[in-house]
Amino acid sequence: xxxxxxxxxxxxxxxxxxxxxxxxxxxxxxxxxxxxxxxxxxxxxxxxxxxxxxxxxxxxxxxxxxxxxxxxxxxxxxxxxxxxxxxxxxxxxxxxxxxxxxxxxxxxxxxxxxxxxxxxxxxxxxxxxxxxxxxxxxxxxxxxxxxxxxxxxxxxxxxxxxxxxxxxxxxxxxxxxxxxxxxxxxxxxxxxxxxxxxxxxxxxxxxxxxxxxxxxxxxxxxxxxxxxxxxxxxxxxxxxxxxxxxxxxxxxxxxxxxxxxxxxxxxxxxxxxxxxxxxxxxxxxxxxxxxxxxxxxxxxxxxxxxxxxxxxxxxxxxxxxxxxxxxxxxxxxxxxxxxxxxxxxxxxxxxxxxxxxxxxxxxxxxxxxxxxxxxxxxxxxxxxxxxxxxxxxxxxxxxxxxxxxxxxxxxxxxxxxxxxxxxxx
Numbered sequence: 325x326x327x328x329x330x331x332x333x334x335x336x337x338x339x340x341x342x343x344x345x346x347x348x349x350x351x352x353x354x355x356x357x358x359x360x361x362x363x364x365x366x367x368x369x370x371x372x373x374x375x376x377x378x379x380x381x382x383x384x385x386x387x388x389x390x391x392x393x394x395x396x397x398x399x400x401x402x403x404x405x406x407x408x409x410x411x412x413x414x415x416x417x418x419x420x421x422x423x424x425x426x427x428x429x430x431x432x433x434x435x436x437x438x439x440x441x442x443x444x445x446x447x448x449x450x451x452x453x454x455x456x457x458x459x460x461x462x463x464x465x466x467x468x469x470x471x472x473x474x475x476x477x478x479x480x481x482x483x484x485x486x487x488x489x490x491x492x493x494x495x496x497x498x499x500x501x502x503x504x505x506x507x508x509x510x511x512x513x514x515x516x517x518x519x520x521x522x523x524x525x526x527x528x529x530x531x532x533x534x535x536x537x538x539x540x541x542x543x544x545x546x547x548x549x550x551x552x553x554x555x556x557x558x559x560x561x562x563x564x565x566x567x568x569x570x571x572x573x574x575x576x577x578x579x580x581x582x583x584x585x586x587x588x589x590x591x592x593x594x595x596x597x598x599x600x601x602x603x604x605x606x607x608x609x610x611x612x613x614x615x616x617x618x619x620x621x622x623x624x625x626x627x628x629x630x631x632x633x634x635x636x637x638x639x640x641x642x643x644x645x646x647x648x649x650x651x652x653x654x655x656x657x658x659x660x661x662x663x664x665x666x667x668x669x670x671x672x673x674x675x676x677x678x679x680x681x682x683x684x685x686x687x688x689x690x691x692x693x694x695x696x697x698x699x700x701x702x703x704x705x706x707x708x709x710x711x712x713x714x715x716x717x718x719x720x721x722x723x724x725x726x727x728x729x730x731x732x733x734x735x736x737x738x739x740x741x742x743x744x745x746x747x748x749x
Contacts, residue, residue: 346724347371349384350705353393358400358680359694368398370701373724378695391719393705399675400695401457401702401722402710403474404657405607405682406587406641409451409459410441410475412651424465427546430504431518433553434545435470437463438489441482447651449731452477454655455710455717457702458487458692460682462494462561467503467514468542469494471549472561474688476700478722491686493553497573498564498588498619508619512572517541519580522550559583559685561607565590566619574602585685588643590620593627596634605685606631609643610664628677629668639685640664640677662711674711700724 348370355366357378367382368375377383384390413420422440425432438461451459457477463470473489496503497511505511521540525547531537532544540547552558562573565588574595577584586592589608592599599606613625624630631638640660642653661674669677683693691700701724708715720727730738 347385347388348391348701348721348724349382349388350391350393350398350703350719351384353396353398353705355398355695356400356675357695358676359696366398368695368703370703370721370724373701375695375697375699375701375703377697391705393719396718397706397708397710398695399455399704399706399710400679400693400699401704401720402455402657402678403682403693404451404456404459404641404654404678405639405686406462407459407651407654408464409447409461409651409654410443410445411437411461411463413442413445413447423461423463425463425470427466427468427470428543429541430466430502430514431468431542431546432463432466432470433468433493433542433547433549435463436473436489437461437470438473438475438482438486441475441485443481443485445651446732447654448477449727449729450652450733451654452720452722452727453717453731453734454658455704455706455720456655456657457704457720457722458683458688459654460491460686462492464494465502467495467505467511468518468546468550469496474686474692476692476702476722478725487691488686488688490552490558491688492559492561492585493550494561494563494587496563496587497569498566508566508569512576514541515576516579518550519554519582522547522554526551526554553582554580556581556583559585561585561587563587564619565617565623567591567594567622569619570595571598574598574604577602577604587641589631590615590627590643591622592636593624593630594622596631596636599631600635603637605637605639605681607639607641609641609660610667610669611660612643625663626667626669628664628674632669632673637681637685638673638677639682640674658710659713662713665711671711 350368355363369377408423411423425435462472471490472492474487475485503511518541585605587607589606592606615621615623661678665674680693683689703721705719
């Protein structure tokens with residue numbers, strides 16, 4: 325049985341390699357490069373797993389496989405900027421959770437979440453089938469959660485899937501219960517202590533190795549991992565909802581000269597002017613207008629629209645509070661974007677917020693997030709507006725290969741499409 329599975333996996337990888345070498349021309353569709361204006365009756369030319377040309381008058385080589393996209397919409401593959409995909413299989417079963425480190429005193433800065441990735445997760449296929457081709461995998465738990473990375477939904481091992489890691493350090497100041505403190509203000513204090521200890525460690529590493537320094541708030545590996553954050557080379561995603569906490573995070577960033585991103589940000593609209601002035605991105609959603617706790621009393625569904633109106637860079641993530649953030653619902657990111665549009669965000673901004681914006685903010689825009697020559701051939705052909713509920717992804721290409729294999733949901737649908745007569749089992 326194991327041998328059959330191994331041979332099947334190898335065959336899938338070889339097929340992916342062969343397919344990526346093809347030259348494919350997607351023609352006649354309305355093309356949304358994101359990095360430029362939409363192109364009516366456009367062509368996207370793919371070769372060797374890369375996009376080689378995009379435009380209205382592209383010369384198609386002889387022998388290229390043509391895909392007629394007349395009447396269809398063509399976009400880059402979607403990028404979900406906040407997932408535990410491949411790290412959490414069943415939310416209620418702790419044994420399937422590889423996204424939550426224990427850390428020392430709630431600090432796990434050295435933890436690289438992608439190193440525990442389940443590369444054969446059954447949840448990759450349904451996300452990919454709905455147009456999601458890359459995701460940010462983010463750890464969760466404690467004060468400093470660990471390092472986040474960007475992966476591509478292709479078959480293979482971690483070395484085949486990892487686009488870049490780390491792209492950010494993750495932390496939180498929104499819940500004292502999850503940060504090992506008694507109050508949210510204490511979380512700010514502990515972050516300040518960690519930042520100062522990291523600087524002291526960086527200046528006195530030789531003395532530390534000789535055991536001639538005071539005790540620090542974190543282990544050696546965690547302090548080493550925090551150095552790029554303190555130096556401004558690695559962004560710190562701070563998960564928090566309350567407007568006063570967001571303001572405190574902005575003050576902390578100014579004090580220590582670090583680059584931050586706000587994650588969650590239910591009340592970010594209240595401090596949109598401050599976020600815009602500091603050019604701090606916000607990762608939030610548009611599916612929820614009901615506060616989940618006292619830290620999110622100001623929740624509103626036009627949060628994204630108000631942030632963009634103020635000039636704040638945004639990434640759309642799930643925030644329904646009803647399971648949209650679960651790994652099996654990673655594909656729902658386009659519904660989040662559609663809801664954002666319904667509540668005042670421009671359509672172009674919404675598409676950018678689930679494609680090029682996360683790619684730019686996390687430093688991988690040279691490979692994903694747009695349809696441009698030289699980028700990875702992550703392309704989706706939609707039956708219509710991708711933000712409409714009834715629209716289907718008719719073709720999904722990841723690095724030039726089209727994925728058509730049935731996923732688990734489709735297999736279950738097919739299995740139970742014809743039910744046995746009542747009374748029979």
